[in-house]
Amino acid sequence: MIPLSYYLVLSAILFSCGVTGFLVKRNIITIFMSIELMLNGVNLSFVAFAVKWQALSGQVFVFFVMVVAAAEAAVGLAIIIALFRTRETLNIDQVNLLKL
Amino acid sequence: MLHLILFLVFAAVCVGGAVNLLLQTHPINSALSLVVVMGALAVEYLLLGAEFVAAVQVIVYAGAIMVLFVFVIMLLNAGEEEHTQGSRVAWLLGLPAMLAITVIICGAVLLHSDDKVSLGALPGPPEKIAQLLFHEFLLPFEVTSILVLIAIMGAVVLAARPESTPEANKEAR
Numbered sequence: 001m002i003p004l005s006y007y008l009v010l011s012a013i014l015f016s017c018g019v020t021g022f023l024v025k026r027n028i029i030t031i032f033m034s035i036e037l038m039l040n041g042v043n044l045s046f047v048a049f050a051v052k053w054q055a056l057s058g059q060v061f062v063f064f065v066m067v068v069a070a071a072e073a074a075v076g077l078a079i080i081i082a083l084f085r086t087r088e089t090l091n092i093d094q095v096n097l098l099k100l
Numbered sequence: 101m102l103h104l105i106l107f108l109v110f111a112a113v114c115v116g117g118a119v120n121l122l123l124q125t126h127p128i129n130s131a132l133s134l135v136v137v138m139g140a141l142a143v144e145y146l147l148l149g150a151e152f153v154a155a156v157q158v159i160v161y162a163g164a165i166m167v168l169f170v171f172v173i174m175l176l177n178a179g180e181e182e183h184t185q186g187s188r189v190a191w192l193l194g195l196p197a198m199l200a201i202t203v204i205i206c207g208a209v210l211l212h213s214d215d216k217v218s219l220g221a222l223p224g225p226p227e228k229i230a231q232l233l234f235h236e237f238l239l240p241f242e243v244t245s246i247l248v249l250i251a252i253m254g255a256v257v258l259a260a261r262p263e264s265t266p267e268a269n270k271e272a273r
Contacts, residue, residue, distance in 0.1 A: 003214070003216055005187070005209045006103060009210065010144070013118070016198045020194060023198070031130060043153070047153055048148065052215055054222070056229055060233055062153050062156075063229075064240060066157075067244045069165065070160060070164065071248055072251075073169070076269065077168055078215070078256075080172060080176070082258050091181075093182075
């Protein structure tokens with residue numbers, strides 16, 4: 001028996017690591033990975049609360065979050081490829097115009 | 101006791117991987133530490149009894165999504181991260197703010213929750229989840245299939261080379 005809050009604390013730490021990476025990283029692919037890390041932290045708290053309420057719908061929502069994450073990864077990486085083709089850089093400090 | 105030890109070991113692996121993701125400068129190292137985080141998270145799901153989520157975590161996240169990331173990193177030949185003035189400001193302001201928020205959330209969670217979970221507490225066999233997914237959540241499930249279809253088409257359109265369209269070919273000639 002361990003407290004449920006341990007899982008929530010782990011989830012909060014993972015989420016904050018994701019936000020920190022989103023803020024401090026300058027490589028667009030690493031920023032994208034930080035977003036995945038945030039989604040993972042949220043998934044853990046979904047499952048933890050599913051255990052607390054003994055409800056399976058929490059796991060179904062994790063499934064939906066994963067579907068959205070997969071779709072987001074596919075589209076986002078396609079955007080990164082398109083960006084690299086026109087700008088020849090992955091550093092977001094050099095990507096400061098909406099115009100291609 | 102066993103539950104606590106397993107939880108702590110894999111939580112340490114998780115947090116270590118997440119911190120390593122932040123500290124590494126090369127994207128491929130960050131991607132590999134993210135795989136470690138996802139694998140350790142799958143074990144945490146198993147400890148809670150969520151076998152379906154653990155399996156999907158390994159197959160979809162650690163498998164499919166991370167392969168996509170590593171593929172793009174290698175395709176674009178991504179190099180070391182370059183640091184500029186902006187990143188130093190982000191370190192100075194963002195890190196203390198995030199630490200403060202983490203401490204506040206952790207404090208609130210630890211103070212106001214006295215629920216306990218045992219090993220494999222969630223009775224969630226995949227059959228029950230399938231029942232739920234294809235009966236109560238049928239409409240959201242179908243909507244996600246449309247979402248995935250749109251995402252596939254969007255990815256193909258975005259990543260297609262502009263020169264490969266017929267008009268562009270004519271212009272090039």
